Amino acid sequence: MSNKQLSAGDHITSKCTKCKDTTNHTIVAMVENTVARVQCNTCGGTHNYRDASIKKSVPRGKTSTAKPVKSSKIETDWENRINTVNPAEATPYTIKMVVNIGDIIQHPTFGLGCVMNTIKPNKMEVSFRSGIKLLRCQVA
Numbered sequence: 001m002s003n004k005q006l007s008a009g010d011h012i013t014s015k016c017t018k019c020k021d022t023t024n025h026t027i028v029a030m031v032e033n034t035v036a037r038v039q040c041n042t043c044g045g046t047h048n049y050r051d052a053s054i055k056k057s058v059p060r061g062k063t064s065t066a067k068p069v070k071s072s073k074i075e076t077d078w079e080n081r082i083n084t085v086n087p088a089e090a091t092p093y094t095i096k097m098v099v100n101i102g103d104i105i106q107h108p109t110f111g112l113g114c115v116m117n118t119i120k121p122n123k124m125e126v127s128f129r130s131g132i133k134l135l136r137c138q139v140a
């Protein structure tokens with residue numbers, strides 16, 4: 001570690017944002033004993049001094065506070081569909097209900113669902129938040 005005092009006009013290496021590299025610079029201004037501004041000898045630009053020897057401690061990877069992004073396509077489609085309907089208009093599910101594709105039903109276990117497909121004579125595919133279920137019904 002050198003104790004040589006730096007002063008304006010001295011040469012120093014610094015990170016240059018224009019050159020995107022660590023280049024030789026000439027000290028333009030000092031604040032007390034700290035290099036404040038430097039001029040890049042490569043591009044001639046002046047900027048605040050950045051000590052090339054100090055690495056930013058940027059945490060790698062995800063932080064523990066980042067909430068997991070877990071939204072399957074089925075769930076997104078389901079939400080888009082369900083968001084457009086009034087839950088009060090959903091028909092309570094019974095195995096004798098008569099459905100058409102696009103109907104919204106309220107299932108006691110699975111909750112709100114949208115009829116995706118009907119299979120004669122008595123089955124339907126219903127899209128719930130938890131996924132597509134095959135349920136008994138009456139097909140119109």
Ligand SMILES: [Zn+2]
Nearest residue numbers: 016019040043
């Ligand atoms: Zn430069």
